[in-house]
Structure formats: C-alpha cells, structure tokens
Amino acid sequence: MTGRPDTPRSRRERPAKPALTREGIVAAAVAVLRAEGLRKVTMRRLAEELDTGPASLYVYVRNTAELHAAVLDELLGTVGPTPAGGSWRERLERVLTAYTAMLFDHPELARSALTARPSGPHYLNLIENLLALLDEGGVPPAQAAWGVDLLLQHATATAAEHAGDGASKEDWDAVAAALHAASERTHPHIAGLAGPLLSGTPQARLTWGFQALISGIERTAVPE
C-alpha cells in the first residue's frame, strides 16, 4: 500500500490550514468576488472558504460592509497609474474613467462603496491624484476639495446604476416605456425630449457628466 498509516486527518484535504489574518480574509473575498460576484462574498461563504466558522471572521472584520470596503480598496490597487500626456483636463478624465471602468466590472461593489466609503491607501492615492490635477488646472483649492467628492460620486453612482439585482434590463425598458407614453398634454417637455432623455451610451453619458462636473467645479465658489 502506498498510503500512510491509518492516522486520523482533517476532513478536508488541504495543504495546510493557513492562519487566519485580515489580509487572508480580504484575499479570499477578492477571489470569490472575481469568481462569483459580490453577492457571494458573505461571511458564511468566506468562512467555508477559509475552513472555519463565520464567527471567527469577526475577530478581523467588524461587519460585512467593512469587508466590502476593504475589497474595493484592494481592487483600486489594480487600476494602476494613468499615463501622462494631454491637458490636465484630459488626464483628469482619464483617471476618472479608469476608476469607473473598474467599478463597471463590479457594479455591486460600487453600490456598496456609496454607503461604506473606502478609506484605504489606494483610495487615498486616487484622491491625491485628482487634487493634483485640479490644482494643475488652477481650480481654487476649496472648490477642488469639494469637487473631488462630486466627481467620485458621479463615477460610483453611474457604475452602481448598472448593478442589476437581476432586474436592470426590464427596469430600463419600464422607464423607456413610461417616458414614451408620457402625454403631450400633461408632460409636454418629456414628450418633446423622449429621444434625448434616452439617448447616449453609458460611456458617452459618463464622459459628458465628467465634463459638465469639471466645468461647474471650476466656476462655482464654495460658500463663506
């Protein structure tokens, strides 16, 4: 026989049960996210993945929301630096577009980022980059500070909108139908603008949104 002597072994044949750490938990979470989406990134599922019980995770992670925020910061690290070249405005748009593109791949994560603001190192780098570009463009610092929030909110919210709880498509059809069905009598502006209201790819709308935002941030003084 080739088998080792009949000693008892753990139920699951794993190389070695790695010690539980915050990094290990976040890494497992990222893996599950990539493979099956955020809906499966649950305490119970992660515990199973790490060969322990759900209660053990609470030693390292306050709750599910905090876990999701940590996952986002982790993914933010994969976005990478934006290549130089072009005006500050173009580079600003490029940084924001890269960030949004990452979120588009994980819309449920965007959704959760709206509530549980990330505060990890990669997020800080992103903010620093945005502030630097706005500064280069001569945007008054106070406006830049508030503007960064507005820009990131637009990016995050736009990505979050594409988080289908499964519905998204029928949902959009319902909106389109409602707008087209709007009466000329009671809703003249909608009736006249049904086309533009529904036109544009998400990409085109996103870019236009960034441009409008930047333009507004430049010109709008902060109170006091």
Next chain:
Amino acid sequence: MTGRPDTPRSRRERPAKPALTREGIVAAAVAVLRAEGLRKVTMRRLAEELDTGPASLYVYVRNTAELHAAVLDELLGTVGPTPAGGSWRERLERVLTAYTAMLFDHPELARSALTARPSGPHYLNLIENLLALLDEGGVPPAQAAWGVDLLLQHATATAAEHAGDGASKEDWDAVAAALHAASERTHPHIAGLAGPLLSGTPQARLTWGFQALISGIERTAVPE
C-alpha cells in the same frame, strides 16, 4: 359576560382580511417603512402583515427591488409642488432640495433607487418639472435632458451616502482619520486640504453640488 358567544374566529382579530391588491401591498410597505425602515420591508414581513404567505405577493410584485421602487414613487407623491417665486435657478434648487429632503428621511430607499430606477407617475412629474425649469432658463434641450439625470443622481447618491448599514459614523471617522494622517511627503495635496476636504454640512455640500451641476449643464454641449 360581555363577550360574544364562543364561536371560532380567526387567530388574529382583524376587521376583515382585505383582498390582496398591488396597492394594498404597496400601502402596507409604506406603513412598515415609516414605522421600522426599509430593512423590514421584506416579502415575508409584508405577507405576515397582510395575513398571507410570502408566495402570494409574487402575483402582484415581481420581486423585492420592484416593490422598493413602487414605495419610492409613492413617497414621491408626498413631496408636493414647489412654491413659485424667485429665479428659475432658485426654483430648480428648491425642487431638488425638496426631493432630496424626502430621500434623506429614507436613505436606504435612496440607495435602492440608484439601482432600481422608479418609473411611476410621481417620478415622471418630477422629471417634467425639472425639464420645464431648465427650459425656462434657456438651457439647450439636449443638455437639459442629460442634465436631469445628473441632478437626480446627485440628489439620490447624496441621500444614499447617509444610509448607515449601522456603520456610517465610525466609517466617517475612519475617512477623517485617514485624511488627517496623510503624509505631507506622499500626499501633499491631501495634507494641505484636509480642512476643506472634510468641511461643510451635508446641506451646504448638496446645495453647492446642485449649483456646480447646473452651471456645468448649462455650458457643456452634448456630443454629436
């Protein structure tokens, strides 16, 4: 004895079990929302409230997301018309602020509205109002059409941000700490702007955001 004769009656003493209708379900949902928040507006809880089983609700409502959207449209009906007076810009800000104020009372609803766009009658009225005001201000129709989305997104996302999964406060403290701890060396812009980055009441930021948005929408041409 004052009691009626000992005839069998239904377990729960209810006047009459009302027929199940979509309106009845939505009304019950609004009641539960007001009393206990959106987290309790679940199929199972509503079924209990309506003295039936959860499966019965699926005859009238496709899923939980659709139910939440219907609830939002219902609440939108309570916002009421905005009083006249002031410039188109002031009135526009007032309509948006009233909408956001409603959402601030139900941040979890705002969160869900970001994904499951409402398309009910009250939402349509809101869009019509916004388009009318932008038109009055001479904003080119195509820009107004896309701009409405941007304005409502800002309102909704800002309200959603205040949806605490319980965390919100510690969460904000974490962001504040991270920003204050940013090194002068690696994050000079953050270090220099820690004050402005964290300043302003939600109300002040919201209003400034609307102003910046309106300014940008006015000046930014839609592609093609």
Next chain:
DNA sequence: ACCTGAACACCGTTCAAGT
C-alpha cells in the same frame, strides 16, 4: 487572546397543489 459550535432570528424565491 484567539477561535469556534451552535443558536437566534431572519431572508428571497419557487413549486406543486389547491380553490
């Protein structure tokens, strides 16, 4: 301190069966 089994208190959704 760190870790965990077990429990508490829930979920959404589907389906076969009844009226």
Next chain:
DNA sequence: ACCTGAACACCGTTCAAGT
C-alpha cells in the same frame, strides 16, 4: 386565475465555551 403551504437554499451576528 388566484392563492398558498411548504420547502430549498441561504443570510448576519452574537454568545458562551473552549484552547
């Protein structure tokens, strides 16, 4: 057609107990 009991396949979080 409308309605439903029961089941399937899960959740987050806490707590008392162990090492």
